[in-house]
Amino acid sequence: MEERRPILQMRHIHKQFPGVKALSDVQFRLFPGEVHALMGENGAGKSTLIKVLTGVYSIDRGEVELEQKRIVIQGPQDAQAAGISTVYQEVNLCPNLSVAENIFIGREPMRFGRIQWKKLNAAAAKLLEERMHLKIDVTQPLHVYPIAIQQLVAIARALNISAKVLILDEPTSSLDRGEVRQLFDVMNKLKSEGLAILFVTHFLNQVYEISDRITILRGGEFVGEYAASALPRIELVSKMIGKELKLLEELPKQPAAAEKKESGILMEAKSLGKRGAIEPFDLSIRQGEIVGLAGLLGSGRTEAARLLFGADAPDQGSLVIGRGGSAQTPRRAIDNGIAFCSEDRKGEGIIDDLTIRENIVLALQASQGWFRSISRKRQTEIAGQFIEALNINPPNPDQLIKNLSGGNQQKVLLARWLLTDPKLLILDEPTRGIDIGAKAEIQKLVMSLSQKGVSVLFISSELEEVLRVSDRIVVLRDRRKVKELQGDEMSEQSVMKAIAGGGEG
Amino acid sequence: MLKRQHMPIFVTIALFAFMFIAGSFRYTGFFSAQVLLNLFIDNAFLLIVAIGMTFVIISGGIDLSVGSVIALTTMISSTLLQDGWSPVFVIPLVLLLGLLFGGAMGAIIHYFKIQPFIVTLAGMFLARGLCYVISTNTITINHAFYTAVAQTKVTLPGGNFVSISVLIALLVFAAAFYMAHYTRFGRNTYALGGNEQSSVLMGLPVARTKIGVYMFSGFCSALAGVVFTFYMLSGYGLHAIGMELDAIAAVVIGGTLLTGGFGYLAGTLFGVLIQGVIQTIISFEGTLSSWWTRIVIGLLLFFFILLQKLFSSRGPLQRNIALDGKKD
Numbered sequence: 001m002e003e004r005r006p007i008l009q010m011r012h013i014h015k016q017f018p019g020v021k022a023l024s025d026v027q028f029r030l031f032p033g034e035v036h037a038l039m040g041e042n043g044a045g046k047s048t049l050i051k052v053l054t055g056v057y058s059i060d061r062g063e064v065e066l067e068q069k070r071i072v073i074q075g076p077q078d079a080q081a082a083g084i085s086t087v088y089q090e091v092n093l094c095p096n097l098s099v100a101e102n103i104f105i106g107r108e109p110m111r112f113g114r115i116q117w118k119k120l121n122a123a124a125a126k127l128l129e130e131r132m133h134l135k136i137d138v139t140q141p142l143h144v145y146p147i148a149i150q151q152l153v154a155i156a157r158a159l160n161i162s163a164k165v166l167i168l169d170e171p172t173s174s175l176d177r178g179e180v181r182q183l184f185d186v187m188n189k190l191k192s193e194g195l196a197i198l199f200v201t202h203f204l205n206q207v208y209e210i211s212d213r214i215t216i217l218r219g220g221e222f223v224g225e226y227a228a229s230a231l232p233r234i235e236l237v238s239k240m241i242g243k244e245l246k247l248l249e250e251l252p253k254q255p256a257a258a259e260k261k262e263s264g265i266l267m268e269a270k271s272l273g274k275r276g277a278i279e280p281f282d283l284s285i286r287q288g289e290i291v292g293l294a295g296l297l298g299s300g301r302t303e304a305a306r307l308l309f310g311a312d313a314p315d316q317g318s319l320v321i322g323r324g325g326s327a328q329t330p331r332r333a334i335d336n337g338i339a340f341c342s343e344d345r346k347g348e349g350i351i352d353d354l355t356i357r358e359n360i361v362l363a364l365q366a367s368q369g370w371f372r373s374i375s376r377k378r379q380t381e382i383a384g385q386f387i388e389a390l391n392i393n394p395p396n397p398d399q400l401i402k403n404l405s406g407g408n409q410q411k412v413l414l415a416r417w418l419l420t421d422p423k424l425l426i427l428d429e430p431t432r433g434i435d436i437g438a439k440a441e442i443q444k445l446v447m448s449l450s451q452k453g454v455s456v457l458f459i460s461s462e463l464e465e466v467l468r469v470s471d472r473i474v475v476l477r478d479r480r481k482v483k484e485l486q487g488d489e490m491s492e493q494s495v496m497k498a499i500a501g502g503g504e505g
Numbered sequence: 506m507l508k509r510q511h512m513p514i515f516v517t518i519a520l521f522a523f524m525f526i527a528g529s530f531r532y533t534g535f536f537s538a539q540v541l542l543n544l545f546i547d548n549a550f551l552l553i554v555a556i557g558m559t560f561v562i563i564s565g566g567i568d569l570s571v572g573s574v575i576a577l578t579t580m581i582s583s584t585l586l587q588d589g590w591s592p593v594f595v596i597p598l599v600l601l602l603g604l605l606f607g608g609a610m611g612a613i614i615h616y617f618k619i620q621p622f623i624v625t626l627a628g629m630f631l632a633r634g635l636c637y638v639i640s641t642n643t644i645t646i647n648h649a650f651y652t653a654v655a656q657t658k659v660t661l662p663g664g665n666f667v668s669i670s671v672l673i674a675l676l677v678f679a680a681a682f683y684m685a686h687y688t689r690f691g692r693n694t695y696a697l698g699g700n701e702q703s704s705v706l707m708g709l710p711v712a713r714t715k716i717g718v719y720m721f722s723g724f725c726s727a728l729a730g731v732v733f734t735f736y737m738l739s740g741y742g743l744h745a746i747g748m749e750l751d752a753i754a755a756v757v758i759g760g761t762l763l764t765g766g767f768g769y770l771a772g773t774l775f776g777v778l779i780q781g782v783i784q785t786i787i788s789f790e791g792t793l794s795s796w797w798t799r800i801v802i803g804l805l806l807f808f809f810i811l812l813q814k815l816f817s818s819r820g821p822l823q824r825n826i827a828l829d830g831k832k833d
Contacts (some may be wrong), residue, residue, distance in 0.1 A: 076706055095766075105692055105707065212798070
């Protein structure tokens, strides 16, 4: 191991953004034939480091060496030409083009200025089959395939550009278990073929399952590089967070579920359903109760939440909130004390070009009506309160929200809704793509809210998380509510069984 | 193999066939090869602009300047011819001007990141205004070459004929078809319309493609302008008013998605023919005002836009939604 020379070496990398030191004196090594996980909290500098590598950002100081030769990467094309390819979580391909074309566009086999379609399709099919074990019709447009396949296609494209270094940026965030398995098989195969893979993820299990080595960043600084086998999980977490904290383990198990049984019903849905989205389901939520919604990707979790919030119109069933309130439209739902944090933070939640302060007061302002403006002083006060309470970083209310990391953006969103004093908070994947520290903070916050009498509908792909926070768990499968578990029935085993369909039909 | 994404184009073709057959049953003399060919003769210029427009719309843009560029082309051509220039110089010159005009708009759209709608709207006013700088009157063309081209009938086997303009239009169509499906420029245009961000990250030449698309549209407009002078034998600032909208209508009726990324030139061809067949039916009817053409086209547009909506909301034609916010 010691004699091998790294294919990629980054030394003393510095990068400064206006007001933020994104990277200072960071180093990184990548050897051929290894999977190297880059770990760090939100804001640790992972994305920045990757963007430096892919040529999206230029560095202020430091050097990058590829195969012992110093290189300066000036743009995405440069990086690709040098042999550094990246596959992002959001698949960056063209959904309207065929699979084959997506792999080869820009480098199509040409003859006399004419694209050789037959050759192109055959080459694509061969590439996918040999290197990805994927047998699909490559002439179909990309959008007909699920995200997992699209990601493999993106990797195939990257490999075809004779990649020496493959960067996988959060590739597993939107994949289900089987799809992750498939991706890992491909990664293992590529690794054995000598490719160097840089892997970024928030799932600790996956880190240990696939990586050989781990580099940890914290606050834009290099913490260390470790062999995965020599770094116990708890140590990894503490190094990432920088405190000797067993955060997640220490979270109190939700107490007094029994007490909440006494409280009144806040919302009741009766055979609520929408064709093609979710089959009719019953669901009641008591005051102060946390109801977890578990299920695989595409099982109808978000669809159910959208019905409850009035974002989609149900085609059957009824929904009553409190005493006779309804949620036919989001506006009505908000008036009745329901708040909905969408899983699509970027698209449906935050407004990029506004500051933290403006994003926080948005919902409050809307509920007050546009003519009763909230004074600047009051706004800053409110923002200050939430920044402190939720530990939003940077603690500057006038920072633009687009400069925040995912976890902090999520906290701002939460603050926005908390400000309206909701009775029921619907959280759709509130911890997706954010790090452990922020995750724990959000979970804690959810629990303390429930103690104050706020009900929460908690949607998450992470079973562990759902189990930890929920008083009751509703399991969805294939767009159907299949089980409701509470108290002692709630265990990883029982929920998984329900998700997998072992229990009842 | 009938693929889903081909559905809109089949609807277009079926609609054209239906209209032509319906016209044949209703009017005597309608069902003849010559009536069909006349559709091409009377709409050659529209077909040429619509081909350029198809590329622009597939790339995710729009070009509102095409009608004005046609008018400007007729004005420049007629003035220069009057001044004694030879068509050998005039035609290449106006084509070059169209190319440059489109290229300039494309460059502004790309480098300053301004919506194509507003840039080409400015281009539309500019070109139309320039017509009146040249002259506010009609300038007739009586150059021998132009009248000869205008009057030449290319006889087809069976005694029917087409004009030279039709041959030009079909040539442009064939070239554009080849370009769209067998060249990198064409495929990059589709990619650009599919997802511009991805195109950048995939290392495609986005700037070159985008500017190239508007250059091609400018060139097509100028060429349509030349064909228009063959047809009208005059230059006038009021020529081809609203033609950009006819072209857009033809493209949309042809099944191209206004949001970019999906569309076929064959669809555009039939989109143009449908507009032609409506006009023909109305002229055969005799008593109807020609504004009925617009009414029918308006209704058809509604129908096709709804149809597209149906297809795109059923299938995942939408872009992949970014599932996550910024990460680090």
